[in-house]
Amino acid sequence: MIMLKSISNIAGKYIAVWVLIATIFSLFLPEVGSKLVSTSWVSYILGVIMFGMGLTVRTSDFKELLIRPKLVIIGIISQFAIMPLIAFILVKAFNLPLALAIGVVLVGTCPGGTSSNVITYLSKGDVALSVAITSCTTLLAPFMTPFLTHLIIGQSIDVDVLGMFLGIVKVVIIPILAGILFHKFVPKVTEFLQDILPFISTAGIVAIVIAVVSKSAGAIIANLGVIVIVVICHNLFGYLLGFFVGKAVTKEISKVKTLSIEVGMQNSGLASALAVAHFSAYPLAAVPGALFSVWHNISGGILASIYARMK
Template sequence: MKALEKLSVFAGNTFAYWVLLFAGLALLFPGGFTWIGPHISLLLGIIMFGMGMTLSGGDFKEVFSHPKKVLIGVLAQFLIMPFTAFGLAYALNLPPEIAVGVILVGACPGGTSSNVMTFLARGNTALSVTITSCSTLLAPLLTPAITLMLASKWLPVSAGDMFVSVIKIVLLPIVLGLIVKTLFKKQVEKSVKALPLVSVIGIVAIVAAVVSGNKEKILESGLLILAVVILHNALGYALGFFAAKVLKMNYPDQKAVAIEVGMQNSGLATALATAHFSPLAAVPGAIFSVWHNVSGSLLANYWGKKAEKEEQQQEKSDKIMEA
């Protein structure tokens, strides 16, 4: 079990590299990954089941102890990213399927890897976990509603069908995970450290499936989609940080909100796009999965090193004062 835990930690720390590697392999050898396509929803369900097994009452303490902070984070999540996506799609005159795919990414809750990035950035990890949990539980209602409101300009949207899909893919697996954790607490506690490995394998497989199934379209429109994804992600970080700063949250909270807003559950966007729109609409979600893990790691590394330098300077100042 310890070997599996070590492998899980290694996979989590090198997540971005694995996503990049298998996205590249899927472009070079698409035939080796297309078989995964029909199982995208199942893979995401397994990831959400794992998330359910890691949740506890403590993850929601911030809701009661700092409700304003959580509310700001959740509102920022469901306002900044969807409307930024809509603005980019409209301003850049994106093709309908790509526009819907970008909006879907924006309308999804925060990604689970945001919690790890917040921790590495020396942000408020407890706040990050709570915002992710709350936004994920609200997703069955808000993701279809926001998609209907913003994406129906380009393609017909069935909010009812999407609601059912999100319930099946997200809410039910999380509830099952919580039930399993309650019934088999000791066994779950022993195995929970291996769950990051499951999440890494699941997201990598989803990205590889979408990339392999859309090779020609990615080669044709990939640069445009990549540019939009990078801009969408960067604006999410910047506007999330700015919103938290304007609302007078402290620096660790600002970092948590920025990362929560910028990093999306793009696996869910990919699954919903595949099920309700078209393979091309799933491409923004797949590329976002690759990019936000790269950008999140870079941002977390920058903030983490900055925090270390500040701590070292503070220690030197304290020693001088003591002397």
């Protein structure tokens, strides 16, 4: 059991490395990658990851909403305002083709990523605030993500708002609620599962990346430069604007760091899953989410090392 936990911790600690390896592997051996993981599995894999998130959620995580509603609400508004706005600007600035535009917008309109909680901890930020914002934006995602996606790209393509709503409920909300109930009624099994959650989450993200990148390897290589630039800009400007919002509303540096990280890090796995499920006519739409998964884990680690030294 101790060895299993150690392996799981190593998997979680070096998630950026595993995801990067998976991306390179899928780009150069797409036929093998496609056989290993089908894109039809992406939603189910994300559901497993979200179930794992549910196992870690406590009702106490939401007490921050009651204790410090101002900062939690500011975090939620910033998440659903800043990242979609940056996505819109990047789509226009780089004149992205429709498939890539869909993918970038989906990354922008998705809720915060669960890895933001880990990065906040490593940054010596306010973990309780981070968890509260991530949980709230995730629960609001079925409403906000379809609405914002339609608002930004609805003029260019028909966005199935109801379908996206139901899809997010199915792959995010139901698994999370199942995880919460599982934790309540089967605590001993939950305790064991929590020890291997880093491995499960890492394996899930790696599998999603392999599925998405393998399917569009040729198109990714042809557009790699612009995709990478856009993904990096999206993430870094999210950190930067989130930091400025934090500085504007609080003097506590731990909370400023938290708001910066919460805004900049997205549930990019959900973005890829939504692209696969609802924009299948545009396979390249799933790619920005997959590459965002690679990059934000790398940038998050670098940012944490900088923020940890910030007094």
